[in-house]
Amino acid sequence: MKVSIGIGGAAIASGEAARREAEFARDAEKLGVDVAWSAEGWGTDAVSPIAYLAAITRKIRLGTGIMQLTARTPAMTAMTAMTLSGLTDGRFVLGLGASGPQVVEGLHNTSFRSPVKRMRETLEIMKQAFRGDKLALQGAHYRLPLPGGEGKKMRLAFKPKSIPIYLATVAPRGLELSGEVADGWLGTSFMPESSEAHFKFLRRGAIKRKAGLGAIDLCAGGSVCVSDDLASVIRARKNQMAYTLGAMGSPKTNFYFRAYCRAGFEDDCKEVQSLWLKGNREEASRRVPEEMILRTNFFGNEEMIRNRIKLYRDVGITTLRMDPLGRTYSERLDTLEKAVSWLRDETLKNKESRET
Numbered sequence: 001m002k003v004s005i006g007i008g009g010a011a012i013a014s015g016e017a018a019r020r021e022a023e024f025a026r027d028a029e030k031l032g033v034d035v036a037w038s039a040e041g042w043g044t045d046a047v048s049p050i051a052y053l054a055a056i057t058r059k060i061r062l063g064t065g066i067m068q069l070t071a072r073t074p075a076m077t078a079m080t081a082m083t084l085s086g087l088t089d090g091r092f093v094l095g096l097g098a099s100g101p102q103v104v105e106g107l108h109n110t111s112f113r114s115p116v117k118r119m120r121e122t123l124e125i126m127k128q129a130f131r132g133d134k135l136a137l138q139g140a141h142y143r144l145p146l147p148g149g150e151g152k153k154m155r156l157a158f159k160p161k162s163i164p165i166y167l168a169t170v171a172p173r174g175l176e177l178s179g180e181v182a183d184g185w186l187g188t189s190f191m192p193e194s195s196e197a198h199f200k201f202l203r204r205g206a207i208k209r210k211a212g213l214g215a216i217d218l219c220a221g222g223s224v225c226v227s228d229d230l231a232s233v234i235r236a237r238k239n240q241m242a243y244t245l246g247a248m249g250s251p252k253t254n255f256y257f258r259a260y261c262r263a264g265f266e267d268d269c270k271e272v273q274s275l276w277l278k279g280n281r282e283e284a285s286r287r288v289p290e291e292m293i294l295r296t297n298f299f300g301n302e303e304m305i306r307n308r309i310k311l312y313r314d315v316g317i318t319t320l321r322m323d324p325l326g327r328t329y330s331e332r333l334d335t336l337e338k339a340v341s342w343l344r345d346e347t348l349k350n351k352e353s354r355e356t
Contacts, residue, residue: 001312002034002319003343004219005336006065008049009039018052020329025053027333029060031340035219035319037065037095037186042103045071046095047080054087063093065186066168068103070110074122074142075156078129082158095186096122097168100249112253116173117141123165123181132160166219170255172201179205179213184319187220189244189259191295192311197262199316213316220312221321222297224339230300233325234293241292242284245269246276265292298322302342309346 040046046064101112134153145151166184179202275284326332
């Protein structure tokens with residue numbers, strides 16, 4: 001397995017914080033981390049940090065985790081990806097996601113309807129661009145050239161580039177699309193104990209490709225905290241889970257909520273969401289089952305974290321995301337160093353056992 005981390009988001013809200021996060025990415029590179037994913041929500045964008053990190057790193061792959069589908073036209077997404085690929089000497093990975101109706105319709109002046117169809121059309125246009133073809137599509141969401149105007153078929157002013165495309169999908173139809181066309185999958189709301197909540201849909205799409213699901217880099221994971229005080233660690237993360245279930249989407253459309261329901265926590269999810277939407281946020285946080293926190297993260301002592309690494313490996317995850325927690329920079333880095341070491345050790349043990 002490879003290992004990845006997340007960067008960006010609220011962690012780079014100020015200049016000093018941004019410099020620390022960039023330094024952390026550079027130190028992660030020294031530890032052997034394979035990929036750093038840059039976040040994008042309703043604050044910092046995913047692109048700017050990649051351009052900054054391109055100048056101060058040499059080996060680590062840099063990916064958008066994710067660029068929002070409707071925040072840019074397909075042509076601009078392709079132009080941005082090809083520019084970043086050049087700036088990183090081919091280390092760039094394009095991660096795309098549909099986001100949700102609250103962000104898409106609240107920030108980007110675009111209807112959220114048919115996100116899977118929009119994603120498929122976007123991918124078709126981008127792949128034309130990456131091949132060096134003229135951009136042409138008459139779809140439900142995008143029409144190039146625009147009929148009735150003065151536009152013409154155009155190709156981007158780049159030589160053809162091979163840029164891996166990873167999709168962050170959670171809902172069944174989106175997962176099927178990832179299985180069918182993506183180079184990689186960025187998993188969220190994922191628990192190895194109930195991997196079929198995602199994998200059965202990924203496999204359904206992967207049937208349409210020759211290599212099947214084995215052709216896709218499956219990326220998932222969570223936060224890492226090495227601690228013997230498990231109760232305190234879990235308690236500190238419950239509010240984030242309650243927020244995810246209650247506020248990461250509208251009451252009608254919350255893909256994370258639905259994914260956790262498919263994973264076997266439907267009654268818990270409904271109660272937490274109901275409490276959150278009624279304004280009882282502290283009670284909602286307390287209602288989050290400890291098991292949901294433990295199954296989506298790497299918490300505890302070395303043995304516990306190693307066991308979770310093996311669980312992810314055994315269900316087929318190929319790139320493990322491990323975001324280290326810590327009160328200070330040095331604590332985060334120390335946690336990451338341990339996590340990377342344990343992952344490499346378990347990977348080596350697994351390889352040796354297969355060879356004997």
